[in-house]
Amino acid sequence: PTVKKFLKSSLGGDKDSINTLLDILALSLDLSWTPPVILILLGSGGDGKSTFLSFVRSLNGEKRTACLNTEELPDKFKSIQLENATINVADENFRSFDLKVTRVLKNITAGSHFTLEEKFKQPRVAFLKVVAIFALNQPPVFKEWGDAMERRVVLIRFHQIPKVDQDPYILEKMLKERPAFFNHLLKRHLKLRKIGRFDIPEKIKEQTRVSLR
Numbered sequence: 001p002t003v004k005k006f007l008k009s010s011l012g013g014d015k016d017s018i019n020t021l022l023d024i025l026a027l028s029l030d031l032s033w034t035p036p037v038i039l040i041l042l043g044s045g046g047d048g049k050s051t052f053l054s055f056v057r058s059l060n061g062e063k064r065t066a067c068l069n070t071e072e073l074p075d076k077f078k079s080i081q082l083e084n085a086t087i088n089v090a091d092e093n094f095r096s097f098d099l100k101v102t103r104v105l106k107n108i109t110a111g112s113h114f115t116l117e118e119k120f121k122q123p124r125v126a127f128l129k130v131v132a133i134f135a136l137n138q139p140p141v142f143k144e145w146g147d148a149m150e151r152r153v154v155l156i157r158f159h160q161i162p163k164v165d166q167d168p169y170i171l172e173k174m175l176k177e178r179p180a181f182f183n184h185l186l187k188r189h190l191k192l193r194k195i196g197r198f199d200i201p202e203k204i205k206e207q208t209r210v211s212l213r
Contacts, residue, residue, distance in 0.1 A: 002173040003055070003181050010048035012159040016201040021156055025056070026188035027198060028086050028131045035198055036109035036152045041135040042211060043158030048170075049135040052158075053089045055174050056133065059182065060087050066130065073108075074100040076117045082108060082128050083116060091135045102144040105132055109152055139211045154200060155208040 004018075011017040027034040041049045057065050066085040069092055072078045082088065088108070097105070107114055111129035134140070142149060167173070174181075192198060 001177055001180065002170070003177050006048060006051070006170055006174060009161050009165045010043075010052065010158050011156065014157075016203045017156050020154065020200060020204050022185065022188060023192060023198060024131060024154065025059075026185040026192060028060070029185060029189045030193075031086055031111070031129045031131070033193065036106075036111070036129075037131045037154060038105055038109055038149075038152045039131065039133045040140055040153060040155040040208075040211075041133065041158055042137075042139060042155055043135075044137055044160065046160045047158035048161055049158050050091055051171050051174075053091055053133070053135055054171055056087065056089055058175055059178055065089060070097055070101045070134075073104045076115070077119065079104075079114070080116050080118055082114070082130060083126055085130050087133060088130045089133045089135075095136050095138045095140045097140055097142045099143050102142055102149065105152070106148055108132065142212070145212075150209075153208055153212065154204060155211050156204070157207065157211075 007018050007021065011021070021039075024037055024039055027037065041052065043049050057067070063084055064086045066081040066088040067090060068075075068078060068081055068088055069090040073088075106112075108128045108130050109132055111127065113125050114128045115123050116126050117123045139155075142153075
């Protein structure tokens with residue numbers, strides 16, 4: 001299948017990275033029981049990150065996907081986009097996560113009550129929980145770090161796709177596989193739910209720790 005071939009190429013054939021990425025997407029199908037996740041996609045460029053984000057947006061659907069970057073997340077009016085979302089995706093040109101952003105990320109990934117505001121309307125409190133996904137070219141810098149963030153952040157490295165494997169029509173081909181890929185994620189989700197936990201491989205944990213030092 002095209003999607004699996006794409007992931008294998010973009011993630012350098014690393015099985016732990018591929019399985020962790022697929023598990024996180026599978027968990028996003030029902031966030032009522034899942035742990036909070038902030039997914040960092042790290043790569044220098046030409047590695048398929050943007051293609052992957054476009055595929056995720058299409059797979060998850062417009063109504064269930066927010067696209068707020070680190071400047072927009074703390075904005076009390078723009079955060080309304082998170083109300084019905086299960087995933088927030090952002091392709092960032094910068095890597096600094098200040099205190100405001102970090103605190104918002106803690107809240108929206110943990111399933112906390114959040115005040116939403118719209119112009120000319122009364123503020124209202126909503127229960128929000130999303131998987132936050134950021135594509136970065138350099139390792140992120142978090143102004144506030146601790147156990148809570150360490151438990152949330154998962155970093156996956158993307159690798160430059162060899163020219164022989166580059167395909168200008170790859171996204172179009174991947175989109176045709178959405179039904180089959182969704183069924184695959186659903187099976188993974190049910191399996192994870194039966195197990196009752198989401199285990200991040202030690203290799204990925206160490207990769208995250210080293211990249212964020």
